[in-house]
Structures are given as C-alpha cells and as structure tokens.
Amino acid sequence: MKRIGFVCVLFVLTMLFTATALAHTPILMCVEEDGECECKGMFSDMSLAVGAKVIVKDDSGKVIREGKINEDGECIFPISKVHYTVIMDAGAGHVTDPWDPRDDE
Numbered sequence: 001m002k003r004i005g006f007v008c009v010l011f012v013l014t015m016l017f018t019a020t021a022l023a024h025t026p027i028l029m030c031v032e033e034d035g036e037c038e039c040k041g042m043f044s045d046m047s048l049a050v051g052a053k054v055i056v057k058d059d060s061g062k063v064i065r066e067g068k069i070n071e072d073g074e075c076i077f078p079i080s081k082v083h084y085t086v087i088m089d090a091g092a093g094h095v096t097d098p099w100d101p102r103d104d105e
Contacts, residue, residue, distance in 0.1 A: 026052070028088040028096040031104075038076045039099070041069040041088045048073035052090035057098075058082050 025044040030037055041049035054075040056065035064084060067075040085098035 024090075024094060026088055026090050026094040026096045028054075028086065028099055030086055030099045030101070032079055032101055035079055036076050037079050037086070037101070038074060039069075039086060039088070040073050041075065041090070042073055043090075043094075049088060049090045052088050052094075055087050055089060056080065056084050057087075058084055 026049060027042050027044060028039055030039040032038075039054055041052050041054065043049060048071075049069045050071055050073065052069045054067045054069060054077075055063055056067075056077065058064050058080070059082070064080055064082070065077055067077055069075050069088070083102070085100045087098050088096045
C-alpha cells in the first residue's frame with residue numbers, strides 16, 4: 001500500500017513540474033504591415049514576455065537590429081531592406097525559433 005501511495009505522489013509531482021515547464025514556452029508572432037514589422041511576444045500560458053530581447057539578423061547571421069518586448073507585449077521596428085529573421089530571447093533558455101517573413105508568403 002505504501003508503494004501505491006509513493007507512486008501516486010510521484011505521479012502528481014511529475015504532472016505539476018511538467019505543467020510548470022510547459023507554461024513558459026516562448027511564442028513570437030510577427031507581421032509586416034505599412035513598412036513596419038510588428039512582433040508580439042508571449043509565453044504559452046498567455047503571459048506577455050515583457051522585457052524579452054528581440055533580435056533581428058540578416059542571412060549571414062549578423063545582428064542588424066535589437067529591441068525589447070514592451071509592456072503591451074510588442075516590439076515594432078522598420079522593415080529591413082535586406083532579408084531578415086527575428087528571434088525572441090526571454091532568458092533562461094527561452095528562445096523562439098526564427099521567424100522568417102518568407103514563411104508567410
């Protein structure tokens with residue numbers, strides 16, 4: 001009987017820690033409009049990623065612009081004349097996959 005109790009407690013703890021880990025998956029959504037790129041940064045629990053770094057790189061990997069997610073969960077910058085990708089780095093390993101405007105075409 002003690003073994004079943006231990007397994008139940010272990011299962012509950014595993015579920016709690018898994019849910020906590022999943023709650024902070026970073027999400028970056030960007031759209032180009034009116035000469036600007038507007039990015040919205042948040043986590044999978046829908047909390048805004050305020051203060052997270054937004055990094056814009058050209059095809060060679062050179063950083064061409066940096067910004068931060070503001071209190072509204074946004075980072076807006078002029079569209080670059082060269083092809084670019086955008087990532088969000090919220091620290092502690094919370095980095096998004098690159099957003100590429102060509103993927104939205």
